Amino acid sequence: MSPYDPSAFPPFAVTVDLVVLTVRRHALCALVVRRGEPPFQGRWALPGGFVRGDEDLSAAAARELAEETGLCAHDPASPGSANGAHLEQLATYGDPKRDPRMRVVSVAHLVLAPDLPAPRAGGDANSARWAPVEELLARDTAFAREDEQEAPLAFDHAVILADGVERARSKIEYSSLATAFCPPEFTVGELRRVYEAVWGVALDPRNFHRKVTGTPGFLVPAGGTTTRQGGRPAQLFRAGGATILNPPMLRPEV
Amino acid sequence: MSPYDPSAFPPFAVTVDLVVLTVRRHALCALVVRRGEPPFQGRWALPGGFVRGDEDLSAAAARELAEETGLCAHDPASPGSANGAHLEQLATYGDPKRDPRMRVVSVAHLVLAPDLPAPRAGGDANSARWAPVEELLARDTAFAREDEQEAPLAFDHAVILADGVERARSKIEYSSLATAFCPPEFTVGELRRVYEAVWGVALDPRNFHRKVTGTPGFLVPAGGTTTRQGGRPAQLFRAGGATILNPPMLRPEV
DNA sequence: TCAAAAGTGTTGGGGTTACACCCATGG
DNA sequence: CCATGGGTGTAACCCCAACACTTTTGA
Numbered sequence: 269m270s271p272y273d274p275s276a277f278p279p280f281a282v283t284v285d286l287v288v289l290t291v292r293r294h295a296l297c298a299l300v301v302r303r304g305e306p307p308f309q310g311r312w313a314l315p316g317g318f319v320r321g322d323e324d325l326s327a328a329a330a331r332e333l334a335e336e337t338g339l340c341a342h343d344p345a346s347p348g349s350a351n352g353a354h355l356e357q358l359a360t361y362g363d364p365k366r367d368p369r370m371r372v373v374s375v376a377h378l379v380l381a382p383d384l385p386a387p388r389a390g391g392d393a394n395s396a397r398w399a400p401v402e403e404l405l406a407r408d409t410a411f412a413r414e415d416e417q418e419a420p421l422a423f424d425h426a427v428i429l430a431d432g433v434e435r436a437r438s439k440i441e442y443s444s445l446a447t448a449f450c451p452p453e454f455t456v457g458e459l460r461r462v463y464e465a466v467w468g469v470a471l472d473p474r475n476f477h478r479k480v481t482g483t484p485g486f487l488v489p490a491g492g493t494t495t496r497q498g499g500r501p502a503q504l505f506r507a508g509g510a511t512i513l514n515p516p517m518l519r520p521e522v
Numbered sequence: 523m524s525p526y527d528p529s530a531f532p533p534f535a536v537t538v539d540l541v542v543l544t545v546r547r548h549a550l551c552a553l554v555v556r557r558g559e560p561p562f563q564g565r566w567a568l569p570g571g572f573v574r575g576d577e578d579l580s581a582a583a584a585r586e587l588a589e590e591t592g593l594c595a596h597d598p599a600s601p602g603s604a605n606g607a608h609l610e611q612l613a614t615y616g617d618p619k620r621d622p623r624m625r626v627v628s629v630a631h632l633v634l635a636p637d638l639p640a641p642r643a644g645g646d647a648n649s650a651r652w653a654p655v656e657e658l659l660a661r662d663t664a665f666a667r668e669d670e671q672e673a674p675l676a677f678d679h680a681v682i683l684a685d686g687v688e689r690a691r692s693k694i695e696y697s698s699l700a701t702a703f704c705p706p707e708f709t710v711g712e713l714r715r716v717y718e719a720v721w722g723v724a725l726d727p728r729n730f731h732r733k734v735t736g737t738p739g740f741l742v743p744a745g746g747t748t749t750r751q752g753g754r755p756a757q758l759f760r761a762g763g764a765t766i767l768n769p770p771m772l773r774p775e776v
Numbered sequence: 777t778c779a780a781a782a783g784t785g786t787t788g789g790g791g792t793t794a795c796a797c798c799c800a801t802g803g
Numbered sequence: 804c805c806a807t808g809g810g811t812g813t814a815a816c817c818c819c820a821a822c823a824c825t826t827t828t829g830a
Binding site for chain 4: 751
């Protein structure tokens with residue numbers, strides 16, 4: 269049996285699905301789109317689509333991201349343009365029955381973006397929204413056996429979303445990834461509120477300040493101050509070159 | 523354009539590749555097989571194969587593992603049989619040109635196994651071996667532009683291997699995964715030598731002992747002692763129920 | 777003046793490092 | 804007896820949690 273023989277292997281459809289996270293109104297939110305076709309018609313789902321025949325996986329993810337949000341992805345592996353959100357591969361989901369139509373293997377990607385204007389989904393603003401993660405995942409469990417319409421996300425997207433959220437939660441512990449949720453210039457307090465929203469905990473502002481300003485390369489002063497959060501003016505920072513945090517930021521144990 | 527239309531998406535071949543790691547003679551080793559066919563005929567490659575049409579990704583990885591090594595995989599997600607090696611999904615590689623024959627997306631998996639008798643590759647012992655990862659990855663860079671025959675692993679397998687090794691190196695920091703490299707019963711010294719081999723560093727035996735025995739749930743006494751390492755008899759342990767280590771094991775910085 | 781947020785100083789405790797020291801076996 | 808690895812004790816040190824306290828703005 270030659271490896272060139274097309275009958276030697278079954279054909280698969282390959283897609284990318286996106287877990288796009290942001291922090292809005294002190295809550296961790298994910299981008300979801302409403303499905304216009306069966307299966308799961310009218311239900312919310314993660315954005316995504318087919319990988320093209322000549323396209324790399326990360327390129328497909330970046331393309332879908334641009335199509336759905338207008339965001340410009342910044343894959344650390346292939347340093348792209350600025351203004352970019354963080355993009356990384358998350359995991360691959362290939363259960364034979366995950367799509368009732370055919371055999372689909374989906375390579376999920378994780379995107380972390382600063383707070384943005386309302387999303388657009390191919391120009392249709394009604395069919396895309398930022399939803400609090402807590403709501404999406406709680407609905408998954410609590411409403412599962414009640415109302416089919418209020419049930420989980422389409423396909424296995426609740427699992428993918430949960431995996432993406434968990435990845436984000438652990439990765440901001442030991443990396444500077446939390447700055448991907450912030451605008452280019454931000455204050456220490458704004459960065460702290462990112463951690464608090466993603467982890468769902470309260471952090472001591474004084475110790476947090478010492479920690480992040482005392483880690484070399486994490487933050488660099490941007491030269492100005494702002495009072496947009498009220499109170500005493502706060503120094504503005506940009507993300508520094510450091511990508512890993514050692515020692516890590518400690519997450520309080522609930 | 524209906525999603526049911528087969529012409530709406532290009533067909534892909536989907537494979538699993540395995541990064542199977544073990545510790546032999548105080549060195550971290552990976553399982554490689556010799557390719558019998560072009561492309562890369564005669565070169566070493568990671569074991570792997572096509573995913574079947576009705577098969578889950580982790581099931582395909584476990585099947586390939588059994589076929590190549592006789593190992594029984596123990597996927598934490600789907601608790602299987604005992605005697606099992608640790609198996610987890612690593613990452614997915616889908617560059618359009620990674621296989622010159624056709625469009626292949628490979629879902630790489632990471633396997634951690636205790637030291638084993640010489641591997642068998644479909645009964646052919648000559649075509650499979652444990653190779654020190656240092657050698658496999660050094661050859662990748664040092665010999666790349668000299669002798670084509672001594673060049674890197676086939677396809678993009680050097681990258682996949684490097685990613686798998688990096689995953690293993692970081693994961694033993696904050697999890698009890700290092701015990702997957704040990705036989706069912708092992709001593710603290712044997713576990714320490716696993717860490718030393720994977721990280722390529724020397725650890726203080728006294729502090730290591732205190733650390734692992736002082737972490738609740740990491741190790742449970744198995745009730746006996748052994749002198750197989752020489753010196754004073756050492757207590758035997760089994761892996762405890764704890765899977766995450768908090769605080770983590772600290773890796774000395776080079 | 778007061779509330780709110782930004783910062784700094786200080787103290788106590790847990791965990792790690794480095795190393796002195798003892799224990800138990802095989803050769 | 805001595806080399807080898809196993810295991811305990813201890814002091815210095817680093818980092819973090821907790822919290823008192825000062826600074827600087829807007830309302």
